[in-house]
Amino acid sequence: MRIFAAGTAGRVSLSLVAAGLAALPVAFLLPTEPLRLVACNAALLMLVAGAGIGILADHHDRHEALTFAPSTPAGYLTLALFVAAAVLLGTRFAVVGLGLGLLAIAAGLFSVTARHDRSALVLAGTLLPAALVSFFLLGEFALALGP
Structure with missing residues (x-):
């Protein structure tokens, strides 16, 4: 069973998810509250975008409409x-x-x-x-x- 699609879209999806997962704990180490909130939101946006791109790329690879x-x-x-x-x-x-x-x-x-x-x-x-x-x-x- 594949988790991420092959090809460029799969690599982009995997990198966005990995960057989001790596940035999330780092966001809580920032010194001020506004910076923490912005970093958390940016990390979550990377995770959601990576998941969305991965799902669409998987549909495309399977030739599903x-x-x-x-x-x-x-x-x-x-x-x-x-x-x-x-x-x-x-x-x-x-x-x-x-x-x-x-x-x-x-x-x-x-x-x-x-x-x-x-x-x-x-x-x-x-x-x-x-x-x-x-x-x-x-x-x-x-x-x-x-x-």
Whole structure:
């Protein structure tokens, strides 16, 4: 079983993931709080971009068509959970939105791996909540460290 696609896109994906993983712990060693937050966000963006490029490159290597709309009920569930999480994160029910974001990640991983849903909306509905939840949790962790 391959984890990363072969070729240039696979190498770019692997390097972005490796750089993000290496930069994340280093970000917490920076002296000031704003620098820590910027470095954490940059590391997470590298991780999410690497994962997205890797997924798209893997689809391309397998010659699988990437559709726009979900093709399975699990894909539609992922999309609904993502939209609900995005709406609730802007309200006083942000904790519920965070939980729905985690459920969207799990449903998205299930629909992509087990149900083979190859749609752009499902991939976005999986990667974007992963980025948002990670930004939120790491931002809170960086703020808790203090100066």
